[in-house]
Each structure stands twice: as C-alpha cells, then as structure tokens.
Amino acid sequence: MINDIVAIAKEAGEIVREGFHKNLKIEYKSNESDLVTNIDKASEKLITDFVKKKYPSHGILAEEGGNIKEGTEYVWIIDPLDGTVNFTHGLPIFSISIGIQKNGKTIAGVVYDIPQNILYSAESGGGAFANDEKIKVSDNSNIAHSILVTGFPYNIHQNPYNALEKFVSFTRKARGIRRLGSAAIDFCYVARGVFDGFWEVYLSPWDVCAGKFIVEEAGGIVTNFNSEQIGVDSKQILASDGKIHNDMLEILKQT
Numbered sequence: 001m002i003n004d005i006v007a008i009a010k011e012a013g014e015i016v017r018e019g020f021h022k023n024l025k026i027e028y029k030s031n032e033s034d035l036v037t038n039i040d041k042a043s044e045k046l047i048t049d050f051v052k053k054k055y056p057s058h059g060i061l062a063e064e065g066g067n068i069k070e071g072t073e074y075v076w077i078i079d080p081l082d083g084t085v086n087f088t089h090g091l092p093i094f095s096i097s098i099g100i101q102k103n104g105k106t107i108a109g110v111v112y113d114i115p116q117n118i119l120y121s122a123e124s125g126g127g128a129f130a131n132d133e134k135i136k137v138s139d140n141s142n143i144a145h146s147i148l149v150t151g152f153p154y155n156i157h158q159n160p161y162n163a164l165e166k167f168v169s170f171t172r173k174a175r176g177i178r179r180l181g182s183a184a185i186d187f188c189y190v191a192r193g194v195f196d197g198f199w200e201v202y203l204s205p206w207d208v209c210a211g212k213f214i215v216e217e218a219g220g221i222v223t224n225f226n227s228e229q230i231g232v233d234s235k236q237i238l239a240s241d242g243k244i245h246n247d248m249l250e251i252l253k254q255t
C-alpha cells in the first residue's frame with residue numbers, strides 16, 4: 001500500500017505545485033486566518049477519488065470533506081495541503097500529509113514537502129525515510145542547544161492552553177524557536193533531527209497522523225503535555241528526540 005500512498009501524494013503534489021503563485025479562489029473557514037483554496041480542494045479530490053476507486057472498502061477522513069466511513073478496518077487520514085496560509089501568501093513551506101490507520105492504529109505515513117521535493121515515509125517497524133535516505137531524530141539532550149518548532153492554531157486569539165506564554169517560556173530556554181506553518185513538516189524535521197522538539201495545541205488528525213508516525217519510526221517520542229501516549233485526535237502534541245522530552249514537559253507544565 002505504501003507505494004500507492006507515495007504515488008498519489010506525488011501526483012497531488014503536482015496539482016499543488018502547479019497552483020503555487022497562481023490566482024487562487026480563497027474561502028474562509030472558522031475565521032479570516034483559516035483558509036481553503038481551490039487547490040486544497042483539487043488535491044483532496046484527486047486523493048479521495050483514488051482511494052474510493054482502488055480501495056472502496058476503506059474509510060476516509062480528509063480535511064476539506066470530513067468524509068468518514070465508521071467501522072471500516074482501514075482509514076486514510078488526509079491533509080491535502082498543510083500550510084495553506086503559506087501557500088496563499090507565496091511562502092514555499094507546505095506539504096501533503098497522508099496517514100493510514102488499521103483498526104485505529106497507524107501503520108503507514110507519507111508527508112510530501114512539495115517545494116523541496118522531499119517525500120518522507122514510514123511503515124510499521126520499517127524506520128523512516130526522506131526520499132531514499134533513512135532518517136533518525138537528533139542525539140541532543142541539552143535543551144539549551146536545541147532548536148524547537150511550534151505552530152499556532154486558528155483559535156490562537158483565545159490563547160488556548162496559554163499557548164503564547166508557552167512560546168515565551170521556550171524562547172527563554174532553547175537556542176532558537178521556529179514557526180514554519182506546516183505541522184506535517186514540523187514533525188518531519190523532528191524525525192530528521194533538524195529540530196529537537198515540536199509542540200502545538202489544537203491540531204487535527206490530518207495534521208498529526210502521518211507526521212507523528214514518522215517521528216516514532218525515526219526513534220522519537222510523541223505524547224501529550226502530561227507525558228501520556230496519545231491518538232491522532234489529541235489536542236496537545238509534544239514530539240521530540242526523546243532526550244529533551246522531560247525538559248520540554250517541565251516547561252509545558254509550568255506555563
């Protein structure tokens with residue numbers, strides 16, 4: 001199945017690449033920062049049409065359609081364009097994220113970093129890859145030497161979980177904080193050892209499914225802010241190399 005996920009992610013990636021810097025049809029979702037474009041929709045249609053045709057018994061949970069078939073053994077969890085705000089403003093940081101769950105457990109994940117043409121992939125027990133190169137999380141155990149990444153949810157104006165204070169606390173402890181605007185890419189940079197940790201609140205299953213799995217297959221840890229194991233619907237995400245996880249948890253608990 002992984003070959004099919006890779007192929008369809010690349011095909012959808014061409015639609016997204018083709019739409020970059022072109023005139024877009026933009027609509028608002030929950031507010032004026034939460035956007036959907038004709039390209040998000042076209043990418044999603046390509047992927048979901050493929051699943052419906054080739055795997056008619058599989059369920060689908062896709063951001064722009066919310067189309068789920070309850071009770072199916074396999075579910076495709078799809079973000080057809082992660083980083084839509086970047087995409088609409090011409091900033092080349094965006095991706096496609098596709099995770100597959102079997103009976104509620106993730107078994108495969110693909111994140112396609114379209115501008116850089118890097119395809120991250122993982123299958124259960126097989127490790128994680130960036131194109132053909134095997135990747136692993138960083139060896140850093142010192143938060144003062146770390147680069148961390150975060151994102152802000154579309155309800156940041158309500159400051160859920162004191163998200164802004166947490167940003168300030170991490171800024172005081174780490175070497176640097178980045179905010180890229182594509183959660184799926186944030187996860188993959190942790191998996192690749194570029195970033196040592198990633199935290200965010202209020203992500204959705206399509207932001208989390210493939211990326212979380214790729215981090216875990218690369219040797220990292222993903223929990224909530226209480227250090228508990230989580231599913232893809234968790235509203236608190238902490239992903240790290242494992243060695244700075246406790247230090248990050250401490251900061252998250254204090255704020």
Ligand code: IPD
Binds near residue numbers: 152
């Ligand atoms: C968003 C991005 C962003 C994160 C937001 C997500 P979208 O996804 O992943 O990095 O901070 O919380 O909603 O809307 O571009 O698919």
Ligand code: CA
Binds near residue numbers: 081082083206207
């Ligand atoms: Ca997303």
Ligand code: CA
Binds near residue numbers: 040081082084
């Ligand atoms: Ca999206």
